[in-house]
Amino acid sequence: MAFLELSNLVKTFGANRVVKDFDLSIDKGEFVSLLGPSGCGKTTVLRMVAGFETPTAGTIHIDGQDVTGQKPNERAIGMMFQAYALFPNMTVADNVAFGLKVKGVARGERDKVVAEMLRLIGLPDLGGRFPFQLSGGQQQRVALARALAVRPRVLLLDEPLSALDAKIRVSLRTEIREIQRELGITAVFVTHDQEEALSMSDRVVVMNGGIAEQVGTPFEVYNRPTTRFVATFVGTLNLFEAEAEGAGALRIGGVTVRLSDEMEATRGGRLTVALRPESLHLGAGEVTLPAKVEAVEFLGSILRIKARVAGTQVALDTFNRADAPPPAVGVETSVSFSARDLVVL
Ligand code: ADP
């Protein structure tokens, strides 16, 4: 059994089944994200792990122990929410010490842990401040320290970065991950932001309508999506309507594409195939289609080109090169791709 094991979890609110037969095994020290659109059940799964919601069916095990019927404070879990969750009338030190005080830890030991936690989050001198005297990013680091002070077995984070400015959000991703690694703590991170999930996680659970559609490493869910939902929710995707031409070949925009051996296109008839923006290239290649440039977005290290191909607008990414200016809007050109980069949906 894995360190954190969710088996056949179900949660219904009235007639609304919001979590359906949810299974997940997380190893000790792993950082796993629940990624999905708003309302898909991420918070509900997290609240069941924390003990704030009772599962309608299913079990939760932590370190081999069935905790399904336990109260939140019996589970040794740390939780971090969206911003503004600190006690506003307590100092930073008292916020961090809160859980220890509730547990009856003596003053001297509490002070020691608080100092250690403030050092861990890089704010060793701010113990005497109040939350309103801190920036949003600093407040969230204190919230992390408060969650970790009680040495939880599992750390649960529910969209902790979503209220912060873009720059701080990105730097806190790295910081949270470094702290989590340093402590070796098992973490479940909830987000609707695919970039956040892909950049931070050992594994990602892509959720849709209360079920786990796919569980895999960021590399797997991005490059080998197993459902149409995962393919379109995670990252940008170009979809083409295609026609199967017997086994092993497709027609896309009037061009025949031979598929590699391991790809199945034998279902016949019409199907949808997908290509990531980085799998499309300007100019001729293995499979070449005519294209017209409709827009060019300069994103810094990457140029995103929007071009009309086979009747649809596609996005194509190339690395910026200082010696090669981008194509002009309106130019008739061609784009190409390798058959092995096609995802058949
Ligand atoms: P997410 O975190 O993915 O946005 P939630 O887990 O918060 O989704 O919610 C999933 C669904 O369950 C939503 O439709 C929400 O309205 C519903 N829901 C959540 N909590 C309750 C509750 N206490 N009572 C009734 N419905 C709820």
Ligand code: MG
């Ligand atoms: Mg939520």
